[in-house]
Amino acid sequence: MPVPLTLTINGRQTTVAVEPRTLLVHFLREQLGLTGTHVGCDTSQCGACVVHVDGRSVKSCTMLAVQADGSAVTTIEGLGDGDLHPMQRAFNQHHGLQCGFCTPGMVMSGLDIVARHAAPSEDDIRDGLEGNFCRCTGYTNIIKSVHAGAQAMRGGQP
Amino acid sequence: MTDATKTGIGARLTRLEDKRFLMGRGRYTDDISRPGQLYAHFIRSPYASARIKGIAVDRAAAVPGVVAVLTGAQMAADGVGGLPCGWLVTGKGGVAMKEPPHPPLAYERVRYVGDAIAVVLAESRDAAKDGAEAVDVDFEELPAVAAIAAALANGAPLVHDDVPGNLCYDWDLGDKAAVDAAFAKAAHVTRLGLVNNRLIPNAIEPRAALAEYDAVTDGYTLYTSSQNPHVIRLLICAFVLHLPEHKVRVVAPDVGGGFGSKIFHYAEEAVVTWAARKVGRPVKWTAERSESFLTDAHGRDHVTEAELALDGNGRFLALRVKTLANMGAYLSTFASSVPTYLYATLLAGQYTTPAIYCEVKAVFTNTTPVDAYRGAGRPEATYLVERIVEKSARELGIDRAELRRRNFIKPDQFPYQTPVALTYDTGNYEAHLDRALELADYRGFAQRRQDSERRGKRRGIGMSCYIEACGLAPSAVAGALGARAGLYEAAEIRFNPTGSVTVFTGSHSHGQGHETTFAQVVSDRLGVPIDSIEIVHGDTGRIPFGMGTYGSRSLAVGGSAIVRAADKIVAKGKKIAAHLMEAADDDIEFSHGQFRVAGTDKVLPMAAIAFQAYVPHNFPHDKLEPGLDESAFYDPANFTFPSGTYICEVEVDPDTGAATVDRFTAVDDFGTIVNPMIVEGQVEGGIAQGIGQALVEGCVYSADGQLVTGTFMDYAMPRADHIPNYRFDFTKTPCTHNPLGAKGCGEAGAIGSPPAVINAVLDALAPLGVDDIAMPATPLAVWQAIQAARPAKAAE
Numbered sequence A: 001m002p003v004p005l006t007l008t009i010n011g012r013q014t015t016v017a018v019e020p021r022t023l024l025v026h027f028l029r030e031q032l033g034l035t036g037t038h039v040g041c042d043t044s045q046c047g048a049c050v051v052h053v054d055g056r057s058v059k060s061c062t063m064l065a066v067q068a069d070g071s072a073v074t075t076i077e078g079l080g081d082g083d084l085h086p087m088q089r090a091f092n093q094h095h096g097l098q099c100g101f102c103t104p105g106m107v108m109s110g111l112d113i114v115a116r117h118a119a120p121s122e123d124d125i126r127d128g129l130e131g132n133f134c135r136c137t138g139y140t141n142i143i144k145s146v147h148a149g150a151q152a153m154r155g156g157q158p
Numbered sequence B: 001m002t003d004a005t006k007t008g009i010g011a012r013l014t015r016l017e018d019k020r021f022l023m024g025r026g027r028y029t030d031d032i033s034r035p036g037q038l039y040a041h042f043i044r045s046p047y048a049s050a051r052i053k054g055i056a057v058d059r060a061a062a063v064p065g066v067v068a069v070l071t072g073a074q075m076a077a078d079g080v081g082g083l084p085c086g087w088l089v090t091g092k093g094g095v096a097m098k099e100p101p102h103p104p105l106a107y108e109r110v111r112y113v114g115d116a117i118a119v120v121l122a123e124s125r126d127a128a129k130d131g132a133e134a135v136d137v138d139f140e141e142l143p144a145v146a147a148i149a150a151a152l153a154n155g156a157p158l159v160h161d162d163v164p165g166n167l168c169y170d171w172d173l174g175d176k177a178a179v180d181a182a183f184a185k186a187a188h189v190t191r192l193g194l195v196n197n198r199l200i201p202n203a204i205e206p207r208a209a210l211a212e213y214d215a216v217t218d219g220y221t222l223y224t225s226s227q228n229p230h231v232i233r234l235l236i237c238a239f240v241l242h243l244p245e246h247k248v249r250v251v252a253p254d255v256g257g258g259f260g261s262k263i264f265h266y267a268e269e270a271v272v273t274w275a276a277r278k279v280g281r282p283v284k285w286t287a288e289r290s291e292s293f294l295t296d297a298h299g300r301d302h303v304t305e306a307e308l309a310l311d312g313n314g315r316f317l318a319l320r321v322k323t324l325a326n327m328g329a330y331l332s333t334f335a336s337s338v339p340t341y342l343y344a345t346l347l348a349g350q351y352t353t354p355a356i357y358c359e360v361k362a363v364f365t366n367t368t369p370v371d372a373y374r375g376a377g378r379p380e381a382t383y384l385v386e387r388i389v390e391k392s393a394r395e396l397g398i399d400r401a402e403l404r405r406r407n408f409i410k411p412d413q414f415p416y417q418t419p420v421a422l423t424y425d426t427g428n429y430e431a432h433l434d435r436a437l438e439l440a441d442y443r444g445f446a447q448r449r450q451d452s453e454r455r456g457k458r459r460g461i462g463m464s465c466y467i468e469a470c471g472l473a474p475s476a477v478a479g480a481l482g483a484r485a486g487l488y489e490a491a492e493i494r495f496n497p498t499g500s501v502t503v504f505t506g507s508h509s510h511g512q513g514h515e516t517t518f519a520q521v522v523s524d525r526l527g528v529p530i531d532s533i534e535i536v537h538g539d540t541g542r543i544p545f546g547m548g549t550y551g552s553r554s555l556a557v558g559g560s561a562i563v564r565a566a567d568k569i570v571a572k573g574k575k576i577a578a579h580l581m582e583a584a585d586d587d588i589e590f591s592h593g594q595f596r597v598a599g600t601d602k603v604l605p606m607a608a609i610a611f612q613a614y615v616p617h618n619f620p621h622d623k624l625e626p627g628l629d630e631s632a633f634y635d636p637a638n639f640t641f642p643s644g645t646y647i648c649e650v651e652v653d654p655d656t657g658a659a660t661v662d663r664f665t666a667v668d669d670f671g672t673i674v675n676p677m678i679v680e681g682q683v684e685g686g687i688a689q690g691i692g693q694a695l696v697e698g699c700v701y702s703a704d705g706q707l708v709t710g711t712f713m714d715y716a717m718p719r720a721d722h723i724p725n726y727r728f729d730f731t732k733t734p735c736t737h738n739p740l741g742a743k744g745c746g747e748a749g750a751i752g753s754p755p756a757v758i759n760a761v762l763d764a765l766a767p768l769g770v771d772d773i774a775m776p777a778t779p780l781a782v783w784q785a786i787q788a789a790r791p792a793k794a795a796e
Helices: A024-031 A086-093 A103-116 A122-128 A140-153 B018-022 B072-077 B125-133 B148-152 B176-184 B229-240 B267-279 B289-295 B378-396 B400-407 B429-439 B442-454 B475-480 B514-526 B554-580 B606-614 B676-696 B748-768 B779-795
Strands: A003-009 A012-018 A050-053 A056-059 A072-074 B038-044 B050-056 B066-071 B116-122 B136-141 B167-174 B188-196 B208-214 B219-224 B248-251 B283-286 B302-310 B316-328 B355-364 B458-467 B489-495 B501-505 B533-536 B588-591 B594-597 B603-605 B629-634 B643-652 B659-669 B726-731
Touching (some): A056 A103, A086 A140, A103 A122, A140 B676, B038 B289, B066 B072, B066 B267, B116 B267, B176 B302, B176 B355, B188 B378, B267 B283, B378 B458, B378 B748, B429 B726, B458 B748, B514 B533, B554 B594, B594 B606, B643 B748, B676 B726
Parallel strands (some): B038 B283, B659 B726
Antiparallel strands (some): A050 A056, B050 B136, B188 B302, B489 B501, B588 B594
């Protein structure tokens, strides 16, 4: 039986009914049409589904939608004000994406790294991306992108 | 007019396609939903080999939300054909390869864990899974063979009853007598046995397929995560579902990585298309990662014995190779070509080895089908050649770079006919060797090794000088070698009346950045501003029939097709300009987007020509057609031959066995480079996959055919902290036979890097008495090798 759920998605409060066994990622993708959050595995390894729940990065495949009741969820679609967020722009400037599938998770994890380290070192970034797989880039440009995104968020140029 | 230095060929232009991906607005197959769609869940074999004695679906059909359960028997009854193989290999004595049937849904026998048997269609994903739990399959388990040696053993269980000895083919290439004669007079012979470890591709987007049938038009639309939608349409129509192509539209929208694994026509594509008509509703399937592990075609899996004969001066006299290649349970689309025409033909490497003989036995096993994975045959060849060359250098006490240099094909020897069928068009191998030695600070290695040893670590350096054959493929050559298709590419350039351009390409981008690179080519050739160019790919309803993207062919073949179409646009534009400016056709010059009457100041820009082409009030009907829309098919005259030198430095902790890549230098010759930023990204990604193969990745089956490495918890993927920062450069000898001079860059990294890494690990371990290690050289494997060498070392 569907149960009611009230939460704030990308700044907008929503009340919906959801099957109790629905994962947060499937709720976002299929009930809300927010398909920027991706599913790349079934063991919580790949990180393509990373979103922010109350400011903390979460693999949305490991959380039931009902567990987000009352929370504020930010997805890749909620970044920037109609244009690219500095972290997103840094990925473009530094060729931090190829096929784009891991990218939303990488950007959300990159922002989580910045939330924990305003000026992250290369090692901070490598450690912080441990839970995100990319098969295309070899990570080098993603690391550069997060570094540049952090710098831009501190007011520098990406 | 466009500023070509910022947007043309050679410009580091940031990618035009990035914004949608960065904003979460990419459109991958699973992002697409159709009204009324059902969700498919496949019932798969839990056994590597079994007879299907019965399938009971009644309980499943009664599960709430389940709409239908369809089986292989129903597919067979509907006359659905098997999944075809696109390459006929003819073995020794003219014996054709064995090509057993590959039904999309198995109905009498299952032959690997993951072989699909039935499909449950339901209103939701969860209902489909609930239904799948209630399908009862009565299996009679049969003995299975997972490893090549087991499959070739006397009396081994047969994967297919009508394939004796599990032997798909026994093939050879080269002059055996010449090789035997060379070995008879050799001053030194280096012997090497090696395994090229089986890999699981793991594109981060799992495969997905969504099919829809329209009873009014009798037409189908299939969305699928594919590298070549037209090829999928051709195979599904001509061989599997027997449908007319004009009734089937195949769309490969944004695709989240392929690496070869999304070239092939897979069972699920055929099943959802067939089922959509059967039930009259759209049917969607998206692989769970566990299904990807079980059903995406795997890569590599060779077992090889090789011998290199050298004369007293360290010159290579001959190479003799025996390879066993695992095909898995069925022949995937290009499986048969990988260990033959994409492998044995590359065994000359960058060297003048005058005689080469290679024998390949392809073997069926009860495992997932094996097919092309980034590099496909060429990494296996490079791994063999560059390991045995480095081993020879060590045995003879010759510097590894010097031994290679001594045997290189020299720049004045091109075009160079190898003893294994290929003619290299151009190259300069010393140029990238020298540059790599400089960038890697090869001379400073001894000091760095001392520094490591002072810290209790072992440091090693290894090299790899790779060559690959890309730009697949000259159709005549491919056809002579058994390809059942031509491997040209198609392009269309359509000007819109106000001067913007839509380019349709048969190539497919799943991370390569074609929307940027191809736009740069068109902008450069036609002088059109980059933001006025749109690249369309991936939809058979829009693009001309093309062969898609694999084998590093998109720029060399697909880009060349675009150039040919652009040349036709210029030719037509000159006629229009001549008419409008009242000059002779031959007097019109075109450059930088301007048509000029030679020697005058009479000029018309491209946009004006395009506009006049669509508003042709006074065109002479007998001489000039309206419109500015040209297409071309480009069939390459030869393969392209990218080459390069990679140098790897590792540091090994002898206490833990952990090998860390500390430095990696890559110098590649890709001919003309359109966008260096994108090319560096391709190389970086390829090297990461190569480091993955060398140090962490490896697919493991149990003896009875269970996939032990079936999740990301068990199969190690390279992560952000495994990968070093690279040193890069490029040398350039443009391809001589395509209009761009481009060679292709997509696979080089994955081809060149594994031997460089393993050579470095062995160099680090040599003082400890270790002389061989298998991939992946995990900390456990390295530590065990060190321990195993200890008694021998102590006895010295």
